[in-house]
Amino acid sequence: MDRAITISGVDKTYVGRQGQAVPALSGMNLHIGAGEFVSLLGPSGCGKSTLLKIIAGLTRPSAGAIRIGADSVSGPSDFASLVFQKATLLRWRTILDNVLLHADIHGGRNPENIALARSLLDLVGLGAFTNAYPDELSGGMQQRAAIVRALMSRPELLLMDEPFGALDEFTREALNDMVLRLWEEERKTVIFVTHSVAEAVFLSDRIVIMGARPGRIITVMDVDLPRPRPENIRTAPEFYQLVAKVREVMGGTH
């Protein structure tokens, strides 16, 4: 069954403080194939996060619809998992307990999901930190735990809302590499919100460039870099050319 994501005619309008209509998204149309890695790139206020929340089923669009395969999105489901800019780990739970939140809410812990949690934590290099508390971990380590937590419900779609926006450049690149390896391994559909051009180019199959006020799609660019992408592609001339090209298009959005 095709689990492609179709965004058709999505508008989102908020009601402002004085009761006026504040358009956040206008006339969004986008088709994202199953297993595709798509980045939403744009300045703050362009509605990237709003779109992500609508796809996640957390917010309803004012008009239009999101379909996954043939089904309309009407609320949150196990199909999609969210990763936020802040790791949002619960500070009174250990890393393992945080990762098992989904299990605690749905049907409880069993040897199978505990084993999955441990193996995923091993995979992202947190195997030695299962009993640590979030405040004992660096920002990058916390974010890795948050990614593991998102994977625990075995989602087919990963929605990542500027997950590395608060991290320093080196940690960000290390986590970009990690996400890319995970994705090459699993081929989940990923929608990745960012305002880093380099990050978007490095990770994505396609980059959706958005403009602000109201949030809208300016253009969609294909990233024709080879897969699997080695880490040193960041220094390749074609990488720079793509970054420059994206910047050029974005120049008109500010």
Next chain:
Amino acid sequence: MLSPKPELMQPAVHSAADKATAAVTKDDAMERGHPRWLAVVLAIVLPIVVIAVWQFVYDAKVVSPLVIPRPLDVVTALWSGLVDGVWWRHIAATIQATVLAFAVGFLAAIVVGSCFAFSALARETLYPYIIAIQSFPKVAVAPLLVVWLGYGLAPKVAIGGLLAFFPIFTSTLAGLLEVDRDEVDLFKSVRARWYHQLRYLRIPNALSYIFPALNVAAVNALLGVIVGELVGTDAGLGYLISQKSFLGDTAGVFGVLTLLALIGVSMFVLIRLAERATKFSR
């Protein structure tokens, strides 16, 4: 299905940036460091100096012994009060009333705090009055409470409970309401029901607010009880203080004050231990 492939992520894991920020250091404190022994030595020397100065002031006879007693007399008063057994009745009365006041204030604060947290109507209607009561000097109603509730345990528990109520009430309310927007979205995105959100998010969050407030509440309970005992009862350390000062037994007053300090410190230690035993102080 994801399978473990530990070798996959190893380079990313041990990045220098991670290690540098993983450990929380104490070096970023604003002041310059001092050797640990200095603090210990000073902490021991300080009371010795205070008692020496005290003894000196007494010997110099600059103030009447009615104002400041001899340090040794305080020890004697404390000793005889405890060994003769006259004070134990009062100690028991104060501790009993304090524990009851704390329990009453705690339960009421949790119940009312939760009602406020879950009902915007209750919050908006009653909050101005809660603020009014909170800003009111509550010990001022102590004599009235004695008139209403009689001579004995009830007025002490009422004042102590009232004073213990507010810190726990405000932290319950804040802890249940002040959860992060992203945290709420996280729970919604995994289709958590309201009771999941309560159990896994709001109650633990509230506990992390409530524990630090318990110390203040316990001290407040003791304060309220002592005020109640000063105003009108025939038992308790507050009663003992008013008796002793009426008789001009300043050494006895100092002795009782020492006991109160000990009770206060014991409460602090007990609550700290309880806080340590749970993980919600994080």
